[in-house]
Structures are given as structure tokens and as C-alpha cells.
Amino acid sequence: MLRSFLLLFLLIFAFGITKSNAQNEKLRAQLAEIAKDAKGIVGVSILNLETRDTLSLNGHAHLPMQSVMKFSIAITVLHEIDKGNFKLDQLIHVSKSDYYDTYSPLKDKNPVTGVDISIRELLSYMVSLSDNIACDVLIKTLGGIDKVNDYIHSLGVKNIAFKATEFQMAQAWPVQYTNWAEVTDLTHLLDISFKPNFLSPASHDYLWKIMQETSTGPKQIKGLLPAGTIVYHKTGRSGTSEKGITAATNDIGIITLPNGKHLAIAIFVSDTPVDLPVRESVIARIAKAAFDDAVK
Numbered sequence: 190m191l192r193s194f195l196l197l198f199l200l201i202f203a204f205g206i207t208k209s210n211a212q213n214e215k216l217r218a219q220l221a222e223i224a225k226d227a228k229g230i231v232g233v234s235i236l237n238l239e240t241r242d243t244l245s246l247n248g249h250a251h252l253p254m255q256s257v258m259k260f261s262i263a264i265t266v267l268h269e270i271d272k273g274n275f276k277l278d279q280l281i282h283v284s285k286s287d288y289y290d291t292y293s294p295l296k297d298k299n300p301v302t303g304v305d306i307s308i309r310e311l312l313s314y315m316v317s318l319s320d321n322i323a324c325d326v327l328i329k330t331l332g333g334i335d336k337v338n339d340y341i342h343s344l345g346v347k348n349i350a351f352k353a354t355e356f357q358m359a360q361a362w363p364v365q366y367t368n369w370a371e372v373t374d375l376t377h378l379l380d381i382s383f384k385p386n387f388l389s390p391a392s393h394d395y396l397w398k399i400m401q402e403t404s405t406g407p408k409q410i411k412g413l414l415p416a417g418t419i420v421y422h423k424t425g426r427s428g429t430s431e432k433g434i435t436a437a438t439n440d441i442g443i444i445t446l447p448n449g450k451h452l453a454i455a456i457f458v459s460d461t462p463v464d465l466p467v468r469e470s471v472i473a474r475i476a477k478a479a480f481d482d483a484v485k
Contacts, residue, residue, distance in 0.1 A: 213244055216482045220246050223474045229434075229461030231471065234372035235479050238380055238443070238451040244479075248373040249348070252457040253365045255358075255425030255437040256319045256405075257375070258337075258351060263316050263399070264382055265337045266308065266327055267392040275330070277395065280305045283326050289356055293322035309395070316423060317402040321355040328354050344381055348374040365427055365436055375441050375455040383443055383451065397421050400442065408466075409440040410454065412473030414480055419445035435461055438468040444480060452483050 224231035224246065233246040269275050284303040288296050295306070295314045308330070314323035328334050338351040352367035385393055406424035414420065422442025429435045441455040456472045 212482070212485075213242075216478065217244055217246060219478050220244075220475050223471055223478065226463070226467055227458045227461045227471045228463055230457075230459040231475075232372040232455070232457040232459065233475055234376040234453075234455045236376040236380055236453040237483060238383060238453055240450065243376075245373050249371050250459075251348075251369040251371065252439075252459045253427065253437045254349075254368045254370050254457075255365060255427050255439060256321075256324075256355075257370070257423055257425035257439045257441055257455075257457075258368050259315050259319065259324055259425075260400070260423040260441065261341050261349070261351065261378065262324060262327055262331075262337050263312055263396060264378075264388075265331060265340045266312060267388050267396055268340060269331065270308070271389045271392055275308055277309045277391070278307045280307055281311060281326060281330055283311075283322065287322060287326055287329075289322075289359070291321040291355065291359060293320050294318050295320050296322050312395070313399050313402070316399040317404060319403075319405045319424060321359075325354045325356050341378065344378070346374050346378045346381070349378075362430055362436075370457075372441075372455040372457055376453040379441065379443055379453040379455070383453070403442075406440050406469070406472075408469040409438075409472040410442055410444070410456065410476040412469065413477040414444065418480075433462050435463075435465075435468065438465070438472065440472050440476075444476070446480070446483055448484070450483070452479060454479055 220233055230247060230250055232250050232252050234248050235244045270277055282305050311323045311327055314320035315327060334351050334354055341349060348371040350369050353364050358365045381387060400421035403422050409424060410422050411420050420442055422440055425437055425439035427436040438458040444452040444454060446452060454476060456475050458468045458471055
């Protein structure tokens with residue numbers, strides 16, 4: 190009897206035949222089925238911050254970030270503030286020379302002469318509204334995009350690259366692919382940065398305040414979740430090429446579960462010919478499947 194029990198235990202250990210693994214495989218199959226609708230590359234990474242359960246799909250593909258990179262830029266700016274190099278309420282002059290033809294609520298509000306604006310407000314514009322002018326001004330304030338690349342790599346998040354500003358990405362279609370990430374490293378970065386001692390209390394609180402206030406992509410990660418679910422997230426979206434291919438429709442963030450636990454999730458829909466409603470539906474259904482699995 191004991192020998193049979195030990196043999197069964199060894200088989201379970203060797204082949205991973207556990208209830209947990211079976212559930213994971215069922216969820217992975219469900220996500221893969223949803224992903225087929227994108228007709229492109231769908232990268233998914235899920236990490237329960239408390240239980241440490243993980244699951245990924247195309248987790249190590251190098252996929253273009255687009256505005257998801259603004260989360261890392263915000264972290265870098267806040268780190269520099271904590272070091273004493275800047276102040277959150279320090280004023281930065283945004284001049285007309287910083288303007289170009291791009292999505293920017295900041296420019297729309299101050300179209301003629303530019304504006305003096307605090308780093309606090311620039312961060313809010315960049316993260317919550319995904320403002321491209323605010324993004325490039327903050328990159329310039331830091332001293333260049335390499336500052337972001339070096340800092341994020343110093344955290345042990347290596348499978349990610351920051352090479353181009355928003356302005357540079359707007360100049361030629363291939364440039365956006367130089368700013369890439371593996372979705373598994375993005376959930377790792379979310380995990381690191383959500384820890385309360387990662388930044389100073391003031392910087393930590395402000396980061397997650399503007400992440401919760403993100404107004405872009407309401408039909409993506411948040412789209413099918415129960416009303417009132419707290420989600421901290423950052424979206425990213427490219428244009429569509431002359432051949433009808435959209436390089437990036439992305440969303441990363443942290444979902445607060447009903448039991449108080451947290452699900453870090455990164456979903457990238459890349460190089461796809463399908464329209465925006467389908468791309469957003471893929472993200473929303475993947476997020477809902479992950480949510481439902483986590484609350485079982």
C-alpha cells in the first residue's frame with residue numbers, strides 16, 4: 190500500500206499531474222482559443238501577486254510596447270524624484286517647439302504658447318491620458334530614453350528595450366518595434382513596483398493613483414470585469430499600416446480581486462489585421478477569463 194502511494198506521488202511529481210496544473214492548462218487552452226480571433230500574435234502573462242501562481246502565452250515573444258512604455262517612464266521619473274534630483278511639484282516649461290502632430294490633450298489645452306506645468310501634472314497627462322507630448326517632455330527632463338532603459342534593467346527586468354521617443358516612433362513604422370517587451374517581464378515589473386517599499390510612500394501612492402485613473406482603453410482589461418473592480422492599468426496602441434496591419438493593441442495592469450488579492454496581467458495583441466473592436470474584445474475576454482479563474 191505504501192509502495193503504491195509512493196509510486197503515485199512520484200508519477201504526479203514527474204509529470205505535473207496535479208489539480209493546479211490541470212486548471213492552468215485548461216485556462217491556457219481557453220486563452221489560446223480566444224487569441225485565435227486576433228489573427229496575429231497575442232502575448233499574455235498573468236501573475237497572482239499573493240499566491241505567486243503564473244501563466245503565460247507567447248510570454249517570451251518580443252512585442253512592441255507603444256504607450257505601455259509610459260509606465261516605465263513614470264517609474265523612472267518617480268525614482269529620480271526620490272533621489273532628490275527633481276521635485277513632484279517642480280515646474281517644467283513646455284514650449285511650442287516641443288509640439289508636433291500627435292495625440293496630446295496637453296497641447297490641445299495649450300495650443301498657442303506652451304505652458305509651465307508641474308512634473309506631477311505631466312505624469313498624470315502621460316499615464317492617465319497617454320499624452321505623447323507629456324511623455325517626450327519627461328524623457329527630455331530625464332536626459333534621454335537611455336535613462337529609462339538603464340534604470341528598468343537595473344531592477345532585473347532585462348527582457349525589455351526602450352530606444353525611441355514618441356516623436357521618433359511617429360517618424361517611421363519600423364521604429365516602434367525597437368521599443369519591445371516580453372509580457373512576462375512586464376508582470377515582473379508590475380510585481381516589483383506594486384510593493385509599498387519600492388518607491389517613497391508619496392511616489393508610490395501617486396504612481397498607483399494615476400494608474401487607477403487611466404481613462405484610455407475602457408473596453409480592454411476593464412471591459413468585462415464586474416462593475417466597481419479596482420484596476421490599475423496602462424494601455425498602448427499603434428496606428429494601422431498601409432497593408433491594414435495594426436502593430437500593437439496592449440494593456441497591462443493590476444486587477445484587485447474580490448478577496449483582496451491582486452492579479453498582475455499583461456496582454457499584447459500584435460501584428461493583426463482585425464479591427465479595433467475585435468482586438469479590444471480579445472483583451473477583455475482574456476482578462477475576464479483570468480479573473481474568473483482566480484476567484485474560483
